[in-house]
Amino acid sequence: MKVRVSRGTLLKYALTYSIALSLFYVGVRFLQSRAWFLGVFFICSAGILIYLYTFHKKVPAKYLVPGVLFLVLFQIYPSFYSGYVAFTNDSNGHEISKTQAISTIIENSKVPITNAGPVTFRAAIENSSKKLFLIFEYPKDSWWVGNSSSLEQLQVSQIVKSSDSSIEKVHGFRLLNSNETEAVSGDLGDIQVKLKSGLVLQAQDLQTLQVSKPSLVYFPAKDELVNVESGVRYHPNNNGQMVSQAGEALYPGWKTTVGWRNFTSIIHNADIRHPLLKVLAWTFLNAIILIALSFLMGLCLALIFNSPLLYSRRIYRTIFIVPMAIPSVLSVLVWSGLFTAQTGVIDRIFHISTPWLTDSLWARIAVLIVELWVTFPYMFLICTGAIQAIPNEIIEAAEIDGASPLKVFGLIKLPLVMRTVAPLLVASGAMALNNFGVIYLLTGGGPTFPNTNGNAGATDILISYTYKLAFNSQEGSNYGLASALSILNFILIGILSVYGLRRMKTMEGVN
Amino acid sequence: MKTLSFPNARRRKIWFRKVLWRHLLGVVVAGFALFPLVWMISAAFDVTGQISTQQLIPLHRGLANFTQLFSNKEKPFFTWVRNSMVVAICAAAMQTIIGALAAYSLSRHRFRGRKLTLTTILIVQMFPQLLAATTLFLIINTFGKTFVFLGLGHQLPLILIFGGAALGVNTWMLKGFFDTIPSEIDEAATIDGAGHFLIFTRIIVPLAVPVFVVISLLSFIGILNEYLITSVILGLDGKNMTVAVGLQQFIYGQYGKNWGPFTAGALLATIPVLALFMFLQKFLVSGLVSGSTKG
Numbered sequence: 001m002k003v004r005v006s007r008g009t010l011l012k013y014a015l016t017y018s019i020a021l022s023l024f025y026v027g028v029r030f031l032q033s034r035a036w037f038l039g040v041f042f043i044c045s046a047g048i049l050i051y052l053y054t055f056h057k058k059v060p061a062k063y064l065v066p067g068v069l070f071l072v073l074f075q076i077y078p079s080f081y082s083g084y085v086a087f088t089n090d091s092n093g094h095e096i097s098k099t100q101a102i103s104t105i106i107e108n109s110k111v112p113i114t115n116a117g118p119v120t121f122r123a124a125i126e127n128s129s130k131k132l133f134l135i136f137e138y139p140k141d142s143w144w145v146g147n148s149s150s151l152e153q154l155q156v157s158q159i160v161k162s163s164d165s166s167i168e169k170v171h172g173f174r175l176l177n178s179n180e181t182e183a184v185s186g187d188l189g190d191i192q193v194k195l196k197s198g199l200v201l202q203a204q205d206l207q208t209l210q211v212s213k214p215s216l217v218y219f220p221a222k223d224e225l226v227n228v229e230s231g232v233r234y235h236p237n238n239n240g241q242m243v244s245q246a247g248e249a250l251y252p253g254w255k256t257t258v259g260w261r262n263f264t265s266i267i268h269n270a271d272i273r274h275p276l277l278k279v280l281a282w283t284f285l286n287a288i289i290l291i292a293l294s295f296l297m298g299l300c301l302a303l304i305f306n307s308p309l310l311y312s313r314r315i316y317r318t319i320f321i322v323p324m325a326i327p328s329v330l331s332v333l334v335w336s337g338l339f340t341a342q343t344g345v346i347d348r349i350f351h352i353s354t355p356w357l358t359d360s361l362w363a364r365i366a367v368l369i370v371e372l373w374v375t376f377p378y379m380f381l382i383c384t385g386a387i388q389a390i391p392n393e394i395i396e397a398a399e400i401d402g403a404s405p406l407k408v409f410g411l412i413k414l415p416l417v418m419r420t421v422a423p424l425l426v427a428s429g430a431m432a433l434n435n436f437g438v439i440y441l442l443t444g445g446g447p448t449f450p451n452t453n454g455n456a457g458a459t460d461i462l463i464s465y466t467y468k469l470a471f472n473s474q475e476g477s478n479y480g481l482a483s484a485l486s487i488l489n490f491i492l493i494g495i496l497s498v499y500g501l502r503r504m505k506t507m508e509g510v511n
Numbered sequence: 512m513k514t515l516s517f518p519n520a521r522r523r524k525i526w527f528r529k530v531l532w533r534h535l536l537g538v539v540v541a542g543f544a545l546f547p548l549v550w551m552i553s554a555a556f557d558v559t560g561q562i563s564t565q566q567l568i569p570l571h572r573g574l575a576n577f578t579q580l581f582s583n584k585e586k587p588f589f590t591w592v593r594n595s596m597v598v599a600i601c602a603a604a605m606q607t608i609i610g611a612l613a614a615y616s617l618s619r620h621r622f623r624g625r626k627l628t629l630t631t632i633l634i635v636q637m638f639p640q641l642l643a644a645t646t647l648f649l650i651i652n653t654f655g656k657t658f659v660f661l662g663l664g665h666q667l668p669l670i671l672i673f674g675g676a677a678l679g680v681n682t683w684m685l686k687g688f689f690d691t692i693p694s695e696i697d698e699a700a701t702i703d704g705a706g707h708f709l710i711f712t713r714i715i716v717p718l719a720v721p722v723f724v725v726i727s728l729l730s731f732i733g734i735l736n737e738y739l740i741t742s743v744i745l746g747l748d749g750k751n752m753t754v755a756v757g758l759q760q761f762i763y764g765q766y767g768k769n770w771g772p773f774t775a776g777a778l779l780a781t782i783p784v785l786a787l788f789m790f791l792q793k794f795l796v797s798g799l800v801s802g803s804t805k806g
Contacts, residue, residue: 026658033657038650059707063616064628067609067682070675075635078643078650085646301540309530312537318789319541322548325788328736329755330777333762334547337554337770343563345550373543381795430637437738441759463642467739470645479645486642497637 016053020046045069086483087257092476094240094253101254102218109216110200119209123181124173132187135170136209146193181206262484275449275456283461287432290371298379306387321377328374332441335370360458363443367459371438386420426500430493434463462489555778560771576771585749588776591757598666603730605674607723610681615711618689635679641739648743664746673734681726688722721794728791754780
């Protein structure tokens with residue numbers, strides 16, 4: 001057999017290998033920076049691409065793999081990662097690792113040593129590295145040059161002293177005069193020199209250093225912090241915090257896994273449970289009312305404006321779908337202006353004064369109106385399409401048999417339309433459960449419930465409440481709890497999607 | 512004459528009974544549908560820029576809001592437009608292409624795991640990406656530590672995130688449409704010696720142009736409408752924002768503040784999308800339904 005290599009084939013190989021090579025490179029760089037999952041993922045992707053597009057096998061996989069790889073990276077991996085965060089105490093005050101937390105605690109426990117006497121220093125720039133150093137004498141007759149990252153003892157031969165025993169020159173360094181020192185005072189303040197004895201020296205003004213000492217010492221073998229003065233011992237508790245026997249906790253804590261605590265706190269902690277139940281109720285109520293209203297409106301409009309008697313039905317259809325064509329972020333913001341109480345356009349048109357957006361009930365009505373405005377065109381379109389797809393013969397046959405218009409609608413049109421539209425309704429229901437944009441931009445979830453912990457409001461749905469807990473909370477962000485709520489949301493949608501899937505299967509089957 | 516006037520009168524009677532009320536209802540619904548758009552236009556040309564004094568036909572008309580919008584250096588409108596276009600066009604193209612590739616193999620090939628793939632895609636489709644916004648933020652943050660151009664505040668990761676959602680967004684609809692293309696055509700092509708890729712590019716793709724138009728249009732608008740992930744990834748730095756997130760800055764906090772420039776910008780951002788939508792709307796009805804019926 002003659003092997004013929006066309007230009008297309010060459011292009012295919014060139015493309016495959018260059019993409020695979022860059023993925024491999026990206027993967028290696030991620031491994032180097034210790035992003036293990038991402039590193040492994042990219043390297044495996046490169047391998048899969050080369051394998052698939054080199055051999056003439058697995059044709060379906062060739063088409064599926066690009067989508068699947070993206071799906072894994074940007075949808076499945078983030079979901080599982082949320083799952084992991086839900087089992088941690090990740091929140092404000094628990095964002096860093098244990099090592100970082102302990103060094104911060106030790107850092108914060110420093111107390112100044114008063115009997116050390118004033119330690120004077122000179123700021124200096126090292127000639128070779130151009131970095132800023134402090135040169136000082138502590139204790140007497142031992143000279144040091146150091147900054148936060150390095151510390152060296154100076155030999156007497158390196159120092160040239162003036163007559164009043166202050167230093168005049170140091171070999172290898174350029175001493176800064178008082179003006180220059182003042183110019184770098186910001187950098188000076190950041191420098192902490194740590195001596196072997198555990199003492200820390202830090203500039204307190206432009207001439208003297210303060211000597212201080214951490215009062216806590218960490219013993220890695222026993223995993224305990226000991227206060228050297230009082231002798232109090234601190235041990236880690238199960239919430240990523242060092243705690244003494246008396247119950248005194250040291251801050252900050254660190255991120256650690258806490259098992260099911262985020263989930264159980266949803267049930268046991270009344271401050272979380274009460275607002276959450278209200279939020280959940282509104283989430284469902286909002287979705288159900290919205291889907292029912294918008295489907296009803298869409299179906300009726302589709303039936304009414306599909307009449308052949310109406311010559312201008314095209315024009316109406318064009319106007320009705322305008323809301324679909326306006327970027328909804330912008331239109332919702334316009335609505336929010338129109339809903340302004342008293343001075344807003346709506347109140348002025350109808351000569352009313354309605355506490356839109358500030359009263360729970362009215363805010364909910366406003367949210368529903370705007371959501372209906374956003375969604376009815378879609379329902380109208382799919383119902384129109386479904387009605388037009390019904391063969392005319394069926395309806396004519398029914399009419400010849402003497403069926404009334406009501407019967408034609410109830411027994412023929414509606415079942416056929418439902419057959420088409422039901423799966424789309426279930427999908428819309430899932431969308432309505434997570435209608436973040438409208439609610440966040442229109443009411444921000446408000447008005448907030450009085451006397452509740454957190455900031456849940458009357459129009460908050462699960463996703464917006466979750467977002468508030470994660471990013472916008474007055475009590476500090478709680479990523480762990482927020483992720484647990486996300487998981488709850490995942491489960492709710494999962495139930496709905498299984499329901500929708502079974503419905504679709506019974507209706508037409510996956511072929 | 513009598514014989515001619517009789518059908519005329521009858522027609523008029525039918526018109527009153529069956530058509531008039533439809534027109535009346537149509538006007539009411541049209542009023543609802545156009546309500547915010549009309550007030551957006553009105554406010555954009557109202558130089559007073561106040562919600563409280565706004566009239567349907569503004570008393571003081573002018574282009575002050577537009578000049579104010581264009582001259583604001585901290586809120587660069589045209590940069591936002593460019594950002595939005597780059598993100599939405601690239602990601603919509605990516606979604607359509609990736610979705611079409613997957614849909615082709617799911618529609619035309621029979622292989623082990625096909626049903627599982629279809630079911631998985633259907634389930635994934637139910638879970639919006641914004642549920643994992645926090646973790647997407649963390650992941651892109653990690654990207655940025657190694658490759659700056661893939662990090663927070665850049666458009667490429669946002670394009671990848673949206674484009675990467677392709678399988679969950681479009682595949683079922685595309686597969687439904689591909690299923691309606693008779694497989695006899697590609698069987699004939701196979702006999703003539705065409706490979707699977709040739710069949711895809713020369714037969715399936717040209718036949719599916721209407722549904723591609725619908726899907727890329729819906730993706731495009733969906734991406735323009737996205738708020739949460741866009742703002743989390745691009746951040747609130749003036750230069751990086753998209754139109755939707757950027758314009759919000761004009762009325763952030765107190766409503767009515769800078770209402771004028773906001774509506775002016777919103778109007779300018781809406782017009783091209785609206786025009787595109789109207790131009791392509793004939794594809795929409797058929798496209799939206801064809802995807803779902805032939806599941």
